[in-house]
Amino acid sequence: MPKSMYDEIFEPIEIGKVNVKNRAIFPPISTNFGKEDGHLSELFIRHYETRARGGVGLLIVENSCVSYPEGKHGAYEPRIDSWEFFNDWQKFAKRLKNYDSAISVELTHEGWKKRGVDFLSDEKIREIIESYGTAAEIACKAGFDMVEVQGAHGLLVNQFLSPLTNTREDSWGERTKFAIEIRKEIAKRCGWDFPVTIRLAVDDFLDGGITLEEGKRIADVLQDYYQMIQADIGLGPKELRLEPMPFQQAWRAYLAEKIRPLKVPVAAVGMIREPEVAVEIVRNKADMIVLGRTLIADPEWLIKVREGRVNEIRKCIGCSECIKARHDEDTRIRCGVNPQVGREIEIRRASARRRVVIVGGGPAGLEAARISAMRGHEVHLFYDEFGGALNLAKIPPGKEKIQWLIDYYRAELEKYGIEMHDKKALKGDVESLEPDVVILATGSKPFLPCPPLRNFVYLFDEVLRGDVKFEGKKIVVGGGGLVGCETANMLAESNEVIIVEMLPELAMGMETLSRRVLLRELEEKNVAMLTGTKIVDVGRREIIVERDGEQMLVEADALIAAFGSKPYIPFRIEGVPNYIIGDASSVRNIYSATKEGFEVAMRI
Ligand SMILES: Cc1cc2nc3c(=O)[nH]c(=O)nc-3n(C[C@H](O)[C@H](O)[C@H](O)COP(=O)(O)O)c2cc1C
Ligand code: SF4
The missing domain is CATH 3.20.20.70 (Aldolase class I)
Structure with missing residues (x-):
């Protein structure tokens, strides 16, 4: 050699x-x-x-x-x-x-x-x-x-x-x-x-x-x-x-x-x-x-x-x-990028070659495409952005390694000769391919429970993508889940940031050590954390919050809505099996996405 x-x-x-x-x-x-x-x-x-x-x-x-x-x-x-x-x-x-x-x-x-x-x-x-x-x-x-x-x-x-x-x-x-x-x-x-x-x-x-x-x-x-x-x-x-x-x-x-x-x-x-x-x-x-x-x-x-x-x-x-x-949890280990951990099963060729159309290029769709192709199916993948939500997830400070997963899937899918459709799929696009099976891995959309006040209320994804930029401003991030905390972490590099979260703690459900590191970073950047606090009213430059029954006025230059996301399913195709996976099924994380992509592709 x-x-x-x-x-x-x-x-x-x-x-x-x-x-x-x-x-x-x-x-x-x-x-x-x-x-x-x-x-x-x-x-x-x-x-x-x-x-x-x-x-x-x-x-x-x-x-x-x-x-x-x-x-x-x-x-x-x-x-x-x-x-x-x-x-x-x-x-x-x-x-x-x-x-x-x-x-x-x-x-x-x-x-x-x-x-x-x-x-x-x-x-x-x-x-x-x-x-x-x-x-x-x-x-x-x-x-x-x-x-x-x-x-x-x-x-x-x-x-x-x-x-x-x-x-x-x-x-x-x-x-x-x-x-x-x-x-x-x-x-x-x-x-x-x-x-x-x-x-x-x-x-x-x-x-x-x-x-x-x-x-x-x-x-x-x-x-x-x-x-x-x-x-x-x-x-x-x-x-x-x-x-x-x-x-x-x-x-x-x-x-x-x-x-x-x-x-x-x-x-x-x-x-x-x-x-x-x-x-x-x-x-x-x-x-x-x-x-x-x-x-x-x-x-x-x-x-x-x-x-x-x-x-x-x-x-x-x-x-x-x-x-x-x-x-x-002290339970069996699992892996966010390798769904075979905890299974170690053989990926066999499918008994019949099917035309599988996958809508969505996030981790669920990409894993479904990879395994479907490995099993010998004819695979079509529609995506408006290769990597889907991974492209947002990789943006906050310290999250750059997520790009590795996008790169991996790009190399893998090229290897298997998957038919790539680099466009937002319309129902007609999918129907015209006459699929045997449709996999909807269409992800989620941010959720906005307050009035969409122009030039004051923005969605977290607009901030992460850099569609809207702030410098030296006072910003309230509404919602202190993982996404809210990470958005705050990014904004806090050049702004004064306050997180308002209804629950008693921030980033709940996150793995303990990662959470500790993230919260420490927020503290170091002097992010104010109002937990057990809910937003009750939003006016231009003013947000009224309530904690223990007491209301408070918070003045700010912007409110960033990070209240979570909702599954997004733009259409279904009649007459063939439709599998809904990843965030389109219920909004979770990379692990759930790759797991469901793997599982559905092993079934068809
Ligand atoms: C889920 C998990 C379980 C681990 N269990 C052990 C263990 O049983 N004994 C041990 O000495 N280290 C254990 N480690 C530490 C690893 O052996 C290793 O030192 C650590 O993960 C850093 O190396 P890595 O970045 O290559 O994973 C564990 C790590 C992980 C992630
Ligand atoms: S990708 Fe995530 S789950 Fe998999 S080994 Fe690395 S840290 Fe563990």
């Missing part, structure tokens, strides 16, 4: 005695695909098989419980604390051996983040260390190539490492001792040549916690025991390690760079999405790269990079739907 600019990603590397075929790691990502009793499920295995098939060098199974129930971390966390689970792990390893990814499993004990480790007796600590040994022995005998100790994210090993949670005065106050003793226990059970890696908190990002200087010293010590170190984050804010969309790609790769050089490979973690970024890290900052959500969104990322098909990559846009599922 000719040399490509990404070749360094595909160079093999040794982790202890194990030869790993390339520099990419699929890190532990809790799926909640396991069973409630800690056993593995078929879906669980398939999810990992898909990522191994995609060519990842090292695949690390999500956090698995070494000590049940006290160390349990998540509703469906797999258990590796007892031989009762050995057959599950053996079956998993056997299935994964059909691919040539090295396999590992993350050994996790949640610990007691609020209490720290000072209260643990010596005997108890020894018991926990033994549980890591048992877990590693199960993995080793089941056929795993190595195991990983979870030593970051504020979990137990991190609690021993951090001065904030470990102020013991006995020998365990030597904060690396716990991690070292775990390693020795694993060696006792599995031999020193069975590699053990560690996900290491090299910076707690918290006052009084592990600093990067200390993280470097810890890594220097642990390199004598562990065969690879992932430079990760400790006890600090969760949004730094599950970063929402606005974070810069690979912003924390410097953590890996700063703990190098070590005699063992070091991996960089966090928001590595584009191959250009990944290869630059492998060249200059780390020996390996972690591709977490990157491979959730597109398990074939490595294949596409290797084959020079980088424009076909479906990049993780950071919508946090997976995090919402795992951390807010």
